[in-house]
Amino acid sequence: MNHTKKLSLYFRLMRLDRPIGILLLLWPTLWALWIASNGHPPWLVLFIFVTGTVLMRSAGCVMNDYADRDIDRHVKRTEHRPITSGEVAPHEALWLAAALALAAFLLILPLNTLTLLLSVPAVLLAGSYPYTKRFLAIPQAYLGIAFGFGIPMAFAAIQGSVPAIAWWLLLANIFWCIAYDTEYAMVDRDDDIHLGIHSSALFFGKHDVLAVMACYAAALAILAYVGNLLHFGIAYYSGLIVAAGIAIYHYTLIRLRMREACFKAFLHNNWFGAVVFAGIVADYFLHN
Numbered sequence: 001m002n003h004t005k006k007l008s009l010y011f012r013l014m015r016l017d018r019p020i021g022i023l024l025l026l027w028p029t030l031w032a033l034w035i036a037s038n039g040h041p042p043w044l045v046l047f048i049f050v051t052g053t054v055l056m057r058s059a060g061c062v063m064n065d066y067a068d069r070d071i072d073r074h075v076k077r078t079e080h081r082p083i084t085s086g087e088v089a090p091h092e093a094l095w096l097a098a099a100l101a102l103a104a105f106l107l108i109l110p111l112n113t114l115t116l117l118l119s120v121p122a123v124l125l126a127g128s129y130p131y132t133k134r135f136l137a138i139p140q141a142y143l144g145i146a147f148g149f150g151i152p153m154a155f156a157a158i159q160g161s162v163p164a165i166a167w168w169l170l171l172a173n174i175f176w177c178i179a180y181d182t183e184y185a186m187v188d189r190d191d192d193i194h195l196g197i198h199s200s201a202l203f204f205g206k207h208d209v210l211a212v213m214a215c216y217a218a219a220l221a222i223l224a225y226v227g228n229l230l231h232f233g234i235a236y237y238s239g240l241i242v243a244a245g246i247a248i249y250h251y252t253l254i255r256l257r258m259r260e261a262c263f264k265a266f267l268h269n270n271w272f273g274a275v276v277f278a279g280i281v282a283d284y285f286l287h288n
Contacts, residue, residue, distance in 0.1 A: 009088050013065060013081070013088055013096065021057050021061065024273060025053050025147050025150070027273025027276070027277055028172075028273065029151065029154055030277050032151040032152075032169055033046060033049060033154045034277070035165065036155045036158040038284065038288075039281070042158070044110070048107050049154060055103050055107070056100070059127075060127075060129065065081050065083045065093065067130035068084075068130060071195055104119075108157075111156075114161070118153045118156055118162075122149040129143055133198055133199065134197070136198055138178065138200045139200070140177055140181040140199070141178055144176070144177030145170070147173065148169070148170045148173035148174060152166045152170065165229060168225065168226050172220075172222035175218040176216070176219040176269075176272070178211075180272075182200040182204065182208060183212060183254055183262050184262070184263070186208060186254065186262040189202065212254060217247075220240055220243060220244055220247070235282035235283040235286055236283040242275040246268065246275065
């Protein structure tokens with residue numbers, strides 16, 4: 001196999017052809033960077049976190065496919081993934097994930113000790129998440145912690161500590177993650193039942209749509225509370241109102257539990273994260 005073909009396979013394995021995961025991981029990190037810096041994150045820190053987000057999400061995808069290599073072959077949507085199809089050997093995937101994680105670690109070396117220490121649980125969370133589907137009833141909650149761990153790291157990098165506001169943001173991200181990843185799980189519900197894999201869609205059962213909307217509501221309520229603590233104004237809350245409208249739109253997509261519509265709702269969550277971020281940026285701009 002030539003180098004171009006191999007790089008193409010690695011590109012697919014890291015899901016760089018499907019950037020939605022990077023965006024869902026990036027938005028809460030950007031929320032935290034802007035809040036921790038009062039709207040003025042240092043350019044170097046911003047570069048490190050954006051690049052690190054891409055690297056760690058890529059490493060997480062590789063580990064996910066490695067962990068699920070014997071499961072993916074039984075699912076039509078995933079049977080042609082590089083490891084499952086035999087185009088990339090499992091040991092190659094492990095080396096690739098390790099290289100990506102190492103690159104991410106080297107990237108944060110200029111930052112303070114607390115940020116370096118927090119990178120350890122961040123890596124452990126990213127690497128262990130794929131295995132939680134075997135025993136956790138709602139693995140999406142664990143994913144929310146993994147996807148949101150850039151939040152305390154961002155505060156640590158800028159402020160040298162992790163204040164209570166960071167944990168509130170992380171909690172909001174957990175609820176948001178349960179919402180959007182349940183929409184994703186609704187796409188694979190039948191396959192998960194057949195394979196004996198846990199997911200929030202199965203846990204919530206016939207109340208899955210209600211649970212998704214409740215998680216959106218919880219995320220927005222916590223974000224509103226964060227705004228109150230930070231004395232944010234109309235720009236921030238306007239962003240939350242638009243985000244609420246997006247959540248309602250997602251209800252219209254998932255209420256009939258059609259696979260394509262549920263997947264569309266999942267992908268559309270990029271805009272939920274984006275409008276919350278836009279509200280944060282606008283509020284700091286108006287008040288500075």
